[in-house]
Amino acid sequence: MSIEPMKIFFKEIKEPVxxxxxxxxxxxxxxxxxxxxxxxxxxxxxxxxxxxxxxxxVHQGRLKAAFVNVESELAAISFSTASCAAGARSFTATxxxxxxxxxxxLPMAVGWRLPLxxxxxxxxxxxxxxxxWNAWEFTETNSEMGWNxxxxxxxxxxYDAAILSVMISEDSLFPTMFVHDGxxxxxxxxxxxxxxxxxxxxxxxxxxxxxxxxxxPGTWGGIVTPSYFMEGRKNLDEAKKPVLSQMREVFKTxxxxxxxxxxxxxxxxxxxxxxxAFCTMGSMCGNIISWMTxxxxxGLIKVRAYRPxxxxxxxxxxxxxxxxxLIILEKSDSLNAMLxxxxxxxxxxxYPLGTLFRSFIVGLGGRDVTRDEFDIAKKKIVSVTDMxxxxxxxxxxxxxxxxxxxVD
Amino acid sequence: MLTAEQLKEVLKENVxxxxxxxxxxxxxxxxxxxxxxxFYGYGVCQPMFGAERMGSxxxxxxxxxxxxxxxxxxxxxxxxHVVAVLDPSLLGxxxxxxxxxxxxxxxxxxxxxxxxxxDVVGRKDINIGTIDATRIALDVLGRNITNTIILGGIIRVMxxxxxxxxxxxxxxxxxxxxxxxNIAAIKQAIEETCVYDIGKDPDFTVDTKVPWQQVFxxxxxxxxxxxxxxxxxxxxxxxxxxxxxxxxxxxEYDMIWDEEKxxxxxxxxxxxxxxxxxxEKGEDGLWHMKGIDQFHCKSCQNCLEVCPVEAISxxxxxxxxxxxxxxx
Numbered sequence: 001m002s003i004e005p006m007k008i009f010f011k012e013i014k015e016p017v018x019x020x021x022x023x024x025x026x027x028x029x030x031x032x033x034x035x036x037x038x039x040x041x042x043x044x045x046x047x048x049x050x051x052x053x054x055x056x057x058v059h060q061g062r063l064k065a066a067f068v069n070v071e072s073e074l075a076a077i078s079f080s081t082a083s084c085a086a087g088a089r090s091f092t093a094t095x096x097x098x099x100x101x102x103x104x105x106l107p108m109a110v111g112w113r114l115p116l117x118x119x120x121x122x123x124x125x126x127x128x129x130x131x132x133w134n135a136w137e138f139t140e141t142n143s144e145m146g147w148n149x150x151x152x153x154x155x156x157x158x159y160d161a162a163i164l165s166v167m168i169s170e171d172s173l174f175p176t177m178f179v180h181d182g183x184x185x186x187x188x189x190x191x192x193x194x195x196x197x198x199x200x201x202x203x204x205x206x207x208x209x210x211x212x213x214x215x216x217p218g219t220w221g222g223i224v225t226p227s228y229f230m231e232g233r234k235n236l237d238e239a240k241k242p243v244l245s246q247m248r249e250v251f252k253t254x255x256x257x258x259x260x261x262x263x264x265x266x267x268x269x270x271x272x273x274x275x276x277a278f279c280t281m282g283s284m285c286g287n288i289i290s291w292m293t294x295x296x297x298x299g300l301i302k303v304r305a306y307r308p309x310x311x312x313x314x315x316x317x318x319x320x321x322x323x324x325x326l327i328i329l330e331k332s333d334s335l336n337a338m339l340x341x342x343x344x345x346x347x348x349x350x351y352p353l354g355t356l357f358r359s360f361i362v363g364l365g366g367r368d369v370t371r372d373e374f375d376i377a378k379k380k381i382v383s384v385t386d387m388x389x390x391x392x393x394x395x396x397x398x399x400x401x402x403x404x405x406x407v408d
Numbered sequence: 409m410l411t412a413e414q415l416k417e418v419l420k421e422n423v424x425x426x427x428x429x430x431x432x433x434x435x436x437x438x439x440x441x442x443x444x445x446x447f448y449g450y451g452v453c454q455p456m457f458g459a460e461r462m463g464s465x466x467x468x469x470x471x472x473x474x475x476x477x478x479x480x481x482x483x484x485x486x487x488x489h490v491v492a493v494l495d496p497s498l499l500g501x502x503x504x505x506x507x508x509x510x511x512x513x514x515x516x517x518x519x520x521x522x523x524x525x526x527d528v529v530g531r532k533d534i535n536i537g538t539i540d541a542t543r544i545a546l547d548v549l550g551r552n553i554t555n556t557i558i559l560g561g562i563i564r565v566m567x568x569x570x571x572x573x574x575x576x577x578x579x580x581x582x583x584x585x586x587x588x589x590n591i592a593a594i595k596q597a598i599e600e601t602c603v604y605d606i607g608k609d610p611d612f613t614v615d616t617k618v619p620w621q622q623v624f625x626x627x628x629x630x631x632x633x634x635x636x637x638x639x640x641x642x643x644x645x646x647x648x649x650x651x652x653x654x655x656x657x658x659x660e661y662d663m664i665w666d667e668e669k670x671x672x673x674x675x676x677x678x679x680x681x682x683x684x685x686x687x688e689k690g691e692d693g694l695w696h697m698k699g700i701d702q703f704h705c706k707s708c709q710n711c712l713e714v715c716p717v718e719a720i721s722x723x724x725x726x727x728x729x730x731x732x733x734x735x736x
Contacts, residue, residue: 399631
């Protein structure tokens, strides 16, 4: 009774077809359709099936790509970066500790302006225990190196993100990572609609760009003295500025071709009676939207583009809808800072507006986030009148055997 | 029991939750996937997140509704309306009715009758469907895979999707002959399901999740953790770890130790991944083998292979755990 999860991608997809699939295989399918030349990754739970699925389509002959087995994530990012510099369309994927092992290779993909794409199946870093379950490790480190980063809520979105990332990478000439919550999305079976191959190829043409070229030899990434380094950095900074508007254009093209509407930040029910909104990203948005069917007096701001962070867009949304208070939910913490990392980005955006907010740390290491957390966060924000005291709080954690922290 | 039309009405503004209990290799996750594929509306299927091993108890969850906002949540399923048990040996090992709503349905692959099942699970406020899926599987499919057959039981007691839709989903997933056999088996299962209806249906509008159950109240809190990430051996605060897992129920074989032949060389003790070789220090100050811990032995057979004097042998387990044979 052999089941071939990637069977649907073995043949050309001629028209939009609805199927059911886990997040990782959906990503493998999306990547297949973008016709990559090199796939190089090292398996790590919960990312594994994405690369497994790709090995299936390569083995079966549907995808003419080099599927490269390597010994570690550091080798995977090095190989992907190098092949991308040589002109290949490259894909890699990782999670958690693998992402940390990749760290050394991450900045150069940015520096060389390579349109590399990477999937991250968000999983906690091992500290103080080993955990294979979901948390937002990608916000806790490496997010200022210059990779673009988009976050998906469900299987449909992560499939689309596999294609969107290639579009964003090729347009901005910066590497792009797309993230879904490990296990919660990577291993859930959901319905999704596939895009015809022809449409995907139309949206992701292989455009000419600077590559390593024997007929035009050069030194890539050679050492420079203090007399030159800053100019390179400023050059990158300038190149990064138009990326958000390039992303907007990509979303527009995608909407035109598929009818699916994406944006840097998406909003739900912001013109509500309480002028309060949740602000978060990833799979938790789905939980909140379901909960909102019974809690119509609260809104939701869903951040899709985490890097570059759409500061101005967020300010515009808050001002336009007169949002007075924000409840920020995030699956990462900071043991040092005043706020956890995702909240820090929001706080910087809110600074000129003075919007009140509190940050809640939930769902670390796969702890489920349910209506209980949303109810209590909503209750807590009502009494907030200033920005004094501790600005963040853990929710859904046991204080003692009998008591849940922060719950009376 | 609700008709297909009544259920359609319910599903417009409510969610129906299902939970499948199986053993690794029996295809519980495939069964829940098929539910989502066969259902006309929106559906999500989640396996119990974590590592699955051959023969270990597995769970998977399904959430179905015609309103896409309601199934958009990625929460786990806490309060199922239907629980399907693919392997009867799980009844004694796991609380299969945990969270099952009053008036909900428990569908079991078993030869026991409904009253006996009621006693085993200790619930009188639920409806029960029983089906000898193992026999149907052996008759029709020729092998003991009950995952599709149990879906026939679900169609019988709660027709949330039709046999035609399920047949289509199976055709998409399996190859021709296998698909046809599975569909035939499901049809037989619908006929043969024994129904014990208490005359009450679950209230789909009530949320029966216990508040904060996802936080596992009762386990030590952050203030009670001595040193984060470290479990000292003399501590009994942390009630977790593999010591508590009945890995013994996963295996296909009972491992048998022959005291006469054993030379106490301890090679099996070193190789056993589950510390299932019991040793004791004798009066002579040396360690002697005392037996095999059946609660933890999952019959990986490493000891059998390593033993130089053939003091360890194996015997096929009687009963359902031996069904969890690998798919070919």
